[in-house]
Amino acid sequence: MKRALIVGSVLLFGLSAVWAQQDSVKEVQTLMKGNGRNAGAMSAMVKGDKPYDQATVDTALAQFADTAKKLPGLFPDSAKGVKLDGDYYASPKIWEDKAGFEAKIASFAKVVGEAKGNVKDLDTLKPTLTAIGKECGGCHETFRVKKG
Numbered sequence: 001m002k003r004a005l006i007v008g009s010v011l012l013f014g015l016s017a018v019w020a021q022q023d024s025v026k027e028v029q030t031l032m033k034g035n036g037r038n039a040g041a042m043s044a045m046v047k048g049d050k051p052y053d054q055a056t057v058d059t060a061l062a063q064f065a066d067t068a069k070k071l072p073g074l075f076p077d078s079a080k081g082v083k084l085d086g087d088y089y090a091s092p093k094i095w096e097d098k099a100g101f102e103a104k105i106a107s108f109a110k111v112v113g114e115a116k117g118n119v120k121d122l123d124t125l126k127p128t129l130t131a132i133g134k135e136c137g138g139c140h141e142t143f144r145v146k147k148g
C-alpha cells in the first residue's frame with residue numbers, strides 16, 4: 001500500500017513536470033500571438049489602413065510590457081527542445097546563452113518602457129513602432145526557429 005502510494009506520487013510528480021513545461025511553452029506562444037496581433041494593429045495605422053487610435057496603442061504597449069515582464073520566468077530547463085503546434089519553436093540557444101537571451105528581453109523592455117506615454121499620434125507612433133519592431137526581430141533572429 002505504502003509502496004503503491006509512493007509510486008503513484010512519483011508518477012504524478014513526473015506528469016506535473018511535463019504539464020508545467022508544456023504550460024510555459026504555451027504561455028510564450030500565447031503572449032507572442034498577442035504581440036503579433038498588437039504589432040499588426042499598430043502597423044495598420046502606420047500604413048494608413050486604419051485611423052490612429054490611442055486605446056489600441058496603449059493596449060499594445062501594455063501587452064508588450066507584460067510580455068517582457070513574464071518572459072524571464074517562462075523558459076525552465078524542462079522546456080528546452082519542446083515543440084508544440086505552431087510554425088515556430090524556441091531555439092536551444094535560449095538555454096545555452098541565457099545571459100544573451102535575458103539581455104534581449106531587457107532591451108525589449110527598455111524600448112517598450114520608453115514608448116509608454118510618448119506615443120500620442122501617427123508621427124510619434126512611426127519611429128516607436130520601428131524601434132519596437134527591431135527588438136522583436138533582434139530576438140527572433142537568434143532565439144526563434146521556424147519549423148521547416
Ligand code: HEC
Pocket residue numbers: 025028029032033035036039064071086087088089090091101104105108132133135136137139140143144145
Ligand atoms: C526576447 C525574445 C523575444 C522578443 C523580444 C519577442 N519575441 Fe516573439 N518569439 C520569441 C520566441 C522564443 C518565439 C518562439 C516561441 C515558441 O514557438 O515556442 C517567438 C514567437 C513569436 C511569434 C509566433 C507565435 C506562434 O506560435 O505563432 C510571433 C507572432 C511573435 N513572436 C511576435 C513578436 C512580436 C510582434 C514581438 C515584438 C513586439 C516579439 N515577438 C518579441 C522571442 C521573442
